[in-house]
Amino acid sequence: MKILIINSGSSSIKFQLMDMPSETLICSGLVERIGYKNATISYKTNGNNLQQTHHIESHRQGLERVVELLLDPKKGVITHTNEIKVVGHRVVHGGNSFSDTTLITSEVKDKIQEYAALAPLHNPGNLEGILVAEEIFPSAKQVAIFDTAFHQTIPEKAKRYAIPTSLYEENGIQVYGFHGTSHQYVSEKAIAYLGKESSKIITIHLGNGCSMTAVRDGKSIDHSLGFTPSNGLIMGTRSGDIDHAIIFHMVNNLGYTLDNVKTLLTNQSGMLGLTGHVDLRDIQAEAEKGNKDCQLALSMNAYRIKKYIGSYAAAMNGLDAIVFTAGIGENSSVIRQLVCEDMEVFGMDLDKTKNNKRSGDIREINTTASKVKILVIPTNEELEIAKQAFELVN
Ligand code: ADP
Numbered sequence: 001m002k003i004l005i006i007n008s009g010s011s012s013i014k015f016q017l018m019d020m021p022s023e024t025l026i027c028s029g030l031v032e033r034i035g036y037k038n039a040t041i042s043y044k045t046n047g048n049n050l051q052q053t054h055h056i057e058s059h060r061q062g063l064e065r066v067v068e069l070l071l072d073p074k075k076g077v078i079t080h081t082n083e084i085k086v087v088g089h090r091v092v093h094g095g096n097s098f099s100d101t102t103l104i105t106s107e108v109k110d111k112i113q114e115y116a117a118l119a120p121l122h123n124p125g126n127l128e129g130i131l132v133a134e135e136i137f138p139s140a141k142q143v144a145i146f147d148t149a150f151h152q153t154i155p156e157k158a159k160r161y162a163i164p165t166s167l168y169e170e171n172g173i174q175v176y177g178f179h180g181t182s183h184q185y186v187s188e189k190a191i192a193y194l195g196k197e198s199s200k201i202i203t204i205h206l207g208n209g210c211s212m213t214a215v216r217d218g219k220s221i222d223h224s225l226g227f228t229p230s231n232g233l234i235m236g237t238r239s240g241d242i243d244h245a246i247i248f249h250m251v252n253n254l255g256y257t258l259d260n261v262k263t264l265l266t267n268q269s270g271m272l273g274l275t276g277h278v279d280l281r282d283i284q285a286e287a288e289k290g291n292k293d294c295q296l297a298l299s300m301n302a303y304r305i306k307k308y309i310g311s312y313a314a315a316m317n318g319l320d321a322i323v324f325t326a327g328i329g330e331n332s333s334v335i336r337q338l339v340c341e342d343m344e345v346f347g348m349d350l351d352k353t354k355n356n357k358r359s360g361d362i363r364e365i366n367t368t369a370s371k372v373k374i375l376v377i378p379t380n381e382e383l384e385i386a387k388q389a390f391e392l393v394n
Pocket of ligand 1: 331
């Protein structure tokens with residue numbers, strides 16, 4: 001069964017066509033800079049790897065271009081759009097309404113629209129992708145996979161903020177959690193690797209956005225991102241945890257508007273604010289050359305992760321494994337080493353040789369003496385979406 005996976009953002013559409021249940025990737029690609037004259041489409045199949053520049057005004061035009069490529073007699077991979085039986089859509093915010101993958105109905109679309117207030121950068125683009133896909137693939141089942149769904153199992157003591165209860169009950173202010181498909185995918189892989197259902201695992205997703213989840217017996221019980229994807233770890237351009245009184249001080253005494261502060265904390269902070277660079281590869285290269293800001297930023301980044309490991313190990317009263325994943329987690333031996341050193345108290349002992357080896361496979365990078373497994377597991381959010389969509393329609 002051919003399943004198209006769409007991750008539709010505010011100005012981009014990522015797509016993958018997969019055959020399920022064989023999990024064979026048929027093609028993948030990305031439409032970027034929608035709304036601009038120099039929008040680009042990249043498209044990759046077994047025999048093709050091409051990049052085109054077009055004037056793409058809307059998500060509709062973007063997806064129409066993608067379908068033209070899919071149907072192309074030479075470069076294409078299907079002969080008719082009705083070969084695609086299911087379209088799986090990544091949706092960032094499902095609030096408290098969705099604890100599972102869901103067939104898209106008009107009520108579901110209304111809810112996605114409603115939660116746009118909580119994820120203004122993500123849900124509108126997600127919904128636009130759904131509306132366009134419904135028209136282009138009228139015979140396909142449309143399925144929504146929510147980033148927040150995996151975290152619906154977080155208990156109240158971990159998901160509530162210590163603010164008046166009415167704000168939780170009437171306004172839905174609580175921890176929702178994000179990167180759910182990634183944390184679910186790698187925690188399931190880790191459980192299978194450990195070979196035990198009853199397990200205490202910490203998954204560490206380090207990409208442009210970064211988050212950690214405490215996964216007890218396969219269920220998310222705590223998570224570092226909160227009401228929005230801004231809490232917790234130090235990210236590419238987001239500060240993660242800060243004392244909220246800093247915001248009042250900046251507005252009341254330093255001449256910032258609320259909008260300025262929001263931009264500063266979301267787009268100009270994190271590793272960028274500390275070093276002037278976003279990409280960790282640049283920061284590592286600078287640190288190696290002796291750049292003190294970059295050296296400090298790396299150790300601050302790892303220190304924050306260590307603190308969350310400590311608190312989640314306490315929350316679960318033990319630890320079987322930690323899992324590094326996503327662009328940084330999978331590729332940066334530097335960050336992994338900084339996180340894992342001086343963590344004997346938690347039973348972690350990193351094998352530096354194994355840590356420095358590169359591989360695209362699931363791998364164990366601890367010594368044989370280590371009580372806790374230190375795993376690197378490549379994430380695959382698209383495959384998780386395809387698996388969940390396939391399970392739902394079958
Ligand atoms: P996104 O959140 O956009 O999905 P990714 O998971 O693709 O992000 O991670 C992107 C980040 O991974 C890049 O910004 C870069 O900092 C980091 N990264 C990628 N490759 C390496 C590498 N070889 N070494 C260190 N960091 C890397």
